[in-house]
Amino acid sequence: MNDDEPVFKKSKWGTSRYVYNPNNPIGLALIVASSVFAIVMIILMENRAGPFAPPASPTWTPPASQAPWPFPSSTP
Numbered sequence: 001m002n003d004d005e006p007v008f009k010k011s012k013w014g015t016s017r018y019v020y021n022p023n024n025p026i027g028l029a030l031i032v033a034s035s036v037f038a039i040v041m042i043i044l045m046e047n048r049a050g051p052f053a054p055p056a057s058p059t060w061t062p063p064a065s066q067a068p069w070p071f072p073s074s075t076p
Contacts, residue, residue: 011017021027
């Protein structure tokens with residue numbers, strides 16, 4: 001391994017696109033870290049956990065000072 005390896009190198013797929021260089025230790029660490037991050041996010045999305053969890057729905061209860069509904073009157 002050459003000590004002068006850049007962290008990013010030009011991609012073979014385009015002229016203005018850069019990719020991580022696995023020959024550089026920092027580039028290799030960035031490849032591993034971004035892969036682990038992507039896998040963790042996919043698992044969290046699949047399980048609907050963490051930031052992807054649905055909001056907790058509050059349970060509604062009527063106020064204690066009021067009856068839950070008006071009772072029908074016995075006289076017309």
